[in-house]
Amino acid sequence: MRKIGISEIEDIALGASLLGAGGGGDPYVGKLVAIGAVRECGDVTLLDPEEVPDDALVVPIAMMGAPTILAEKAVGEGEYKALYDIVSSFFGKPIYAFMPIEAGGVNSMLPIAAAARLGLPLVDVDGMGRAFPELQMVTFTIGGGCSTPMALVDEKGNSCIFRTVSNKWTEELARSVTMSCGGSVSVSLYPMEGAFMKQYGVKGIVTRSQQLGSAIRMVKECTDSSPEEKFLEITEGFRLFKGKISDVKREVRGAFNFGKVILDGIGDYKGKSAYVEFQNENLSAVIDDEILATVPDLICVVDSETFTPIPTDALKYGKRVMVVGLKCFPLWRTREGIELVGPRYFGIDTDYIPLEKRCKGGNANV
Amino acid sequence: MYKLGIDVGGTNTDAVLIDEDLKVIASIKSHTTADIYDGILHAVKTVLQESGIDPAMIGQAMLGTTQCTNAIVERKHLAPIGVLRLGAPATLGIPPMVDWAEDLKHIAAEVSVIPGGYEYDGKEIAPLDKEAARAFFSRLKEKGILSVAISCVFSTVRNDQEQEAAKLCREVMGDDVHVSISSEIGSMGLIERENATILNAALYKVAEAFTEGFAKSLAKEGITNADVYLSQNDGTLMTMEYARKYPILTIACGPTNSIRGAGYLSRQKDAIVVDVGGTTTDLGVIQTGFPRESGVAVTIGGVRTNFRMPDVISIGLGGGSIVRSLPDGTVTVGPDSVGFKITEEALCFGGKVCTATDIAVRLGMTNLGDPAKVAQLDEEFARKAMGTIQAMVEDSLDAMKVSSDDADVILVGGGSIIVPDNLKGAGTVRKPEQGGVANAIGAAISKVSGNYEQLVDYNEIPRETALKNAKEEAAKLACEAGAIPDTIEIIDVEDVPLAYYPGNTCRVKVRAAGDLGRK
Numbered sequence: 001m002r003k004i005g006i007s008e009i010e011d012i013a014l015g016a017s018l019l020g021a022g023g024g025g026d027p028y029v030g031k032l033v034a035i036g037a038v039r040e041c042g043d044v045t046l047l048d049p050e051e052v053p054d055d056a057l058v059v060p061i062a063m064m065g066a067p068t069i070l071a072e073k074a075v076g077e078g079e080y081k082a083l084y085d086i087v088s089s090f091f092g093k094p095i096y097a098f099m100p101i102e103a104g105g106v107n108s109m110l111p112i113a114a115a116a117r118l119g120l121p122l123v124d125v126d127g128m129g130r131a132f133p134e135l136q137m138v139t140f141t142i143g144g145g146c147s148t149p150m151a152l153v154d155e156k157g158n159s160c161i162f163r164t165v166s167n168k169w170t171e172e173l174a175r176s177v178t179m180s181c182g183g184s185v186s187v188s189l190y191p192m193e194g195a196f197m198k199q200y201g202v203k204g205i206v207t208r209s210q211q212l213g214s215a216i217r218m219v220k221e222c223t224d225s226s227p228e229e230k231f232l233e234i235t236e237g238f239r240l241f242k243g244k245i246s247d248v249k250r251e252v253r254g255a256f257n258f259g260k261v262i263l264d265g266i267g268d269y270k271g272k273s274a275y276v277e278f279q280n281e282n283l284s285a286v287i288d289d290e291i292l293a294t295v296p297d298l299i300c301v302v303d304s305e306t307f308t309p310i311p312t313d314a315l316k317y318g319k320r321v322m323v324v325g326l327k328c329f330p331l332w333r334t335r336e337g338i339e340l341v342g343p344r345y346f347g348i349d350t351d352y353i354p355l356e357k358r359c360k361g362g363n364a365n366v
Numbered sequence: 367m368y369k370l371g372i373d374v375g376g377t378n379t380d381a382v383l384i385d386e387d388l389k390v391i392a393s394i395k396s397h398t399t400a401d402i403y404d405g406i407l408h409a410v411k412t413v414l415q416e417s418g419i420d421p422a423m424i425g426q427a428m429l430g431t432t433q434c435t436n437a438i439v440e441r442k443h444l445a446p447i448g449v450l451r452l453g454a455p456a457t458l459g460i461p462p463m464v465d466w467a468e469d470l471k472h473i474a475a476e477v478s479v480i481p482g483g484y485e486y487d488g489k490e491i492a493p494l495d496k497e498a499a500r501a502f503f504s505r506l507k508e509k510g511i512l513s514v515a516i517s518c519v520f521s522t523v524r525n526d527q528e529q530e531a532a533k534l535c536r537e538v539m540g541d542d543v544h545v546s547i548s549s550e551i552g553s554m555g556l557i558e559r560e561n562a563t564i565l566n567a568a569l570y571k572v573a574e575a576f577t578e579g580f581a582k583s584l585a586k587e588g589i590t591n592a593d594v595y596l597s598q599n600d601g602t603l604m605t606m607e608y609a610r611k612y613p614i615l616t617i618a619c620g621p622t623n624s625i626r627g628a629g630y631l632s633r634q635k636d637a638i639v640v641d642v643g644g645t646t647t648d649l650g651v652i653q654t655g656f657p658r659e660s661g662v663a664v665t666i667g668g669v670r671t672n673f674r675m676p677d678v679i680s681i682g683l684g685g686g687s688i689v690r691s692l693p694d695g696t697v698t699v700g701p702d703s704v705g706f707k708i709t710e711e712a713l714c715f716g717g718k719v720c721t722a723t724d725i726a727v728r729l730g731m732t733n734l735g736d737p738a739k740v741a742q743l744d745e746e747f748a749r750k751a752m753g754t755i756q757a758m759v760e761d762s763l764d765a766m767k768v769s770s771d772d773a774d775v776i777l778v779g780g781g782s783i784i785v786p787d788n789l790k791g792a793g794t795v796r797k798p799e800q801g802g803v804a805n806a807i808g809a810a811i812s813k814v815s816g817n818y819e820q821l822v823d824y825n826e827i828p829r830e831t832a833l834k835n836a837k838e839e840a841a842k843l844a845c846e847a848g849a850i851p852d853t854i855e856i857i858d859v860e861d862v863p864l865a866y867y868p869g870n871t872c873r874v875k876v877r878a879a880g881d882l883g884r885k
Contacts, residue, residue, distance in 0.1 A: 028663075028670070032460045032557060039464065069486050072520050072556045075459035113459065155456040156491070179868055182456075182485040246770060264770070318767055 001051055004122070004206075005043040009034045009112060012206060014213030014308075016108035018235070019205075019326075021298040022312040023281035024105015024131035025067040033075050037113035044112055045121040047097060049203045052123055054195035056096035059087055060127060061111040064152070064174060065184035070106065076155030079186040080114035086151045086159045087188055099123040099197070101138060101189060103205045104131025104281075105311075110186065125201035127190060129329035130298050132341060133256055133280040136167040139329065140190050142336045143200040150174060150189045154181035202329045216307050228322070231307045238325040238359050240285050240292050241274045242267050242304055245319045256280050261301070261315045263323070276301065276323060278312045283346050285323050293325040294343040296332035297355040300324045325355045367425035368417075370589065371810025372409060372580075373597075373803075374402050374431040375620055377644065377706050378780075380806040381409035383417050383424075388630070388811055392417035393803045395780070397706070402433070403579045410587045421588035426882065429580050430597035430619040430809040437572045438470075438667040444568040445513050446475045448506040450499065451560060452482030452527050453519035456491050462517075462560060467668050473568045475511050478502045482527050483519030486821065486871075491519060494527045496534060503538035514539070515567035517548035517560035523821050525549035544570045544611075551614060553819055554873070558663055558672035565669060566614035573613035577606045595882070599675055601626045601656050601808070602815040602879055605848065617666060618675045623808030625650040625657040625676060628776040630811050631798035637774040638766050638792075640759065641804065642781035645684040645703035647759070649766050650676050652776075654857055656879075679765060683758050685781030686712065687722040689751045697750040699725075699758065713740050722784040725751045732783040752786060760790045767791065778804040815857075815879035816843025822861075824870040832874055833859060840878035849880030 004012070013031040016024065038044065052058060061083070063070055088094050098118075100111045103126045115122040127138030135147055147170050153159040158181060164170045178185050215234035219227045232239055243263030250259040256279050265272035274287040282299035285292050293299050301310045304320040331337055333354060339345070342352045368391065372381045375398060382393040394412040399405035406429075414421055437443050449462050458479060463471050480499060481492040506514065514535055518528045528547040535545050546567040552559030581594060596609040597619035609616065621641075628639040629652040641648045651658035657676035664675045682701025686708040690698050704711040704719055711717035713724040714735030720743070726732045728740040728748045767773050772793030777785055778801035787795050800807060818840040822832040841854050858877040 029460070029557065032464055036460045036464045039461075066486075068554065071554070072486070073453070073456040073483075073491070074556065075457075076455045077458035078455070079459070155458075157455070182491070244764070318765055320765060 003043040011210045011213030015209030018309040020104030020131040021281045030106035030109030034109040034112040037116035041116040044115045047121045052194040056194040059188045059191045060101035061114045062101045062107045064187045065178045069183035080117045082153040082159045097121045100126040102128045124206045126205045129202035139200045147189045152187045154185045241323040248315045296328040296341045298326040369810045370427040371806040373805040379405035380803040381413045382806040383413045406583045424589045424592045427592040428595045428809040430623045445571045447513045447567040449474045449477040450516045451479040454481045488524045507539045513544040513567045515546045515564040521549040562671040569613035573610045603812040621678045624805040627804030627808030628778045632776045632796045642779040644686045646680045647683045650678045685723045689720045726784045813879040814847040814849045816840045819875045836874045836876040840876040844878040850883040854880035
């Protein structure tokens with residue numbers, strides 16, 4: 001157990017943008033929501049998952065809707081209290097702690113605000129270990145968990161709680177209500193007991209985000225090795241490619257941003273060519289027609305000088321970037337995990353091969 | 367009829383006089399004085415003397431200055447203000463200025479978030495709470511505050527509530543109060559837009575000072591027939607009155623003017639501008655005659671905003687950059703520099719420091735100072751140093767390019783003598799003759815613009831119609847800003863589809879600009 005305050009929030013936000021693997025949205029507004037809450041209500045207690053009783057009610061918090069609308073409306077004051085009331089009353093017991101559902105992007109920040117405003121602890125765990133585009137893509141699904149009862153509140157004080165017959169229905173109904181409420185709402189989903197959280201959750205992810213963020217921030221100050229080596233060491237990352245962006249193709253289909261970014265090699269990679277495909281998050285990294293990484297492993301595009309992570313919507317011609325691979329949470333590598341988030345689900349014609357195995361060809365830094 | 371362009375930077379105050387054909391008649395580069403007006407007076411006096419023209423023949427005078435940027439960065443001369451946000455119950459989770467540094471936050475004497483604001487489709491989140499607004503303005507009046515910043519959720523979509531609040535403000539506080547409304551200052555993203563509006567409100571005194579000072583120095587030199595303008599950060603001009611209302615728009619006019627001036631001097635509408643100063647080199651891109659805008663959020667003095675700012679990268683290379691030989695044989699150039707002390711400290715001027723300028727003199731690239739004083743520099747060392755300089759410029763050139771084709775490069779700035787002519791990635795490299803005062807020229811040749819931005823659902827209004835409307839609106843705005851109607855061109859059209867919105871909603875942005883008319 002330890003406290004999280006404003007400087008920790010800054011590092012967690014930066015680390016979360018790396019774990020976002022290209023997606024997750026710009027955490028700036030989320031960061032301000034967390035800072036606003038902590039300034040007003042005090043620092044947040046971060047619990048190690050083992051400190052949570054087996055029968056405690058743990059509730060993940062997120063936002064649903066358009067990030068550009070969140071950037072105008074932010075959140076209100078009473079939304080997390082409204083979520084707390086509706087969920088506790090539904091279960092007939094108080095919520096013990098909040099947690100993030102995804103570690104990447106905006107949704108890493110909002111649970112901190114919820115914890116601060118309610119004076120409840122935050123658990124150092126999430127359901128992805130990164131960001132993913134679709135609702136069912138959480139480790140809890142593998143354990144038979146369900147996204148509902150899902151509670152949804154808006155800034156005006158409207159609240160509702162869904163029970164549905166399938167995740168598809170959850171998506172359908174929740175999106176509909178989200179748009180009616182103005183396009184940006186706070187939600188709770190996959191409510192669970194402590195025991196279930198401990199069994200299927202990605203433990204220690206908030207702390208890992210904070211470490212990654214602090215590493216990116218301080219990487220220039222290291223003296224014993226080059227900043228790049230230090231960055232790879234701390235992130236346990238595999239350097240997949242370094243290049244200059246020569247093209248970005250984009251298409252909006254449904255509510256997702258699809259696309260492909262093409263890179264011309266620089267430095268040691270001069271003469272080579274690579275591309276990264278994405279659907280909000282990065283899905284595959286291919287160098288000279290050889291697939292070097294796919295989902296569910298994390299493919300992160302970072303600035304080649306500052307190592308600041310670059311979300312897919314900020315990719316543009318001329319940027320010098322490094323493509324880094326990070327191993328995904330082990331549960332994603334099981335048969336059930338691959339069914340949910342493996343390359344074939346996203347339309348990539350290859351079986352999943354772990355990042356570290358694909359990279360043995362000498363293209364990556366181990 | 368002549369145009370006078372003046373640029374007041376951190377180190378130099380430059381002035382140019384150009385004729386109706388936009389030909390440079392006279393120019394001067396001098397040091398910026400602590401009280402900027404002496405520097406301006408000196409520069410104006412000198413170009414008048416040099417050109418011999420009658421001051422009454424100057425029809426337009428333009429000033430570009432970094433006063434506003436400096437005021438924010440140095441936390442000086444900022445006025446106390448009131449901050450009002452319309453948007454409750456939304457946005458209450460992020461109070462205004464929540465991540466501002468303490469030494470800047472205190473400019474807000476009163477801060478309030480009251481019911482109001484719009485949804486993305488223009489429906490009200492809540493009606494504007496007029497009572498709360500009046501009470502807020504009364505409190506400000508009591509405290510003697512004379513400037514107010516008003517922001518509203520989705521005011522970029524609909525700004526009725528901001529207009530209404532501004533009206534109430536004047537009713538309560540009197541007509542002399544300065545009112546800044548966010549829909550007139552920033553674009554999408556409440557916090558960044560609100561931040562920019564707050565900064566704008568705090569700058570009104572700085573704006574009053576430099577507009578009055580500029581007018582006075584012109585009058586002093588007998589320039590009584592000129593329409594007076596100030597440079598904006600998008601390469602266009604605004605009237606003194608507009609500048610007093612929107613001082614925040616002068617923020618990045620320095621780099622913008624130098625990019626445009628360079629483009630004009632070389633007669634190129636699409637190129638990369640490399641402006642080599644004493645300590646830094648700034649690279650910018652000119653696209654269809656205007657500086658390419660930065661895509662990322664710009665922070666000013668640590669405050670995040672969403673301004674239209676030129677996309678500029680700066681590297682630590684300049685005429686005064688210090689050159690060193692390392693034990694392993696490599697030669698480094700900069701980032702430290704002797705700056706404006708170059709005429710004392712560089713080897714070619716009799717000093718003791720080996721600078722980039724000395725390397726250029728040694729290799730015969732230029733004739734500054736006394737070549738004999740650098741003759742003792744080893745040729746191999748000098749070539750290595752020039753290699754380093756070349757690589758630095760080539761690298762940053764590559765980072766600014768928009769395609770893999772060779773780019774046209776325009777080299778300007780007092781330090782441009784240190785850059786070699788053959789640069790990889792550059793198709794042509796031009797060093798226009800008046801390149802040293804490119805920024806003052808940029809100020810003098812600026813156009814005026816109108817910018818129109820709106821969210822449109824193409825299912826309700828077909829794209830053709832929406833774009834046509836937007837272009838008309840932008841042209842109208844350009845006209846209002848002083849553009850000659852016949853010269854107005856649409857210089858940028860952008861429609862960005864928004865993923866999560868219902869229907870087929872796009873953000874439509876149109877910019878129109880035209881030549882500045884004679885009033």
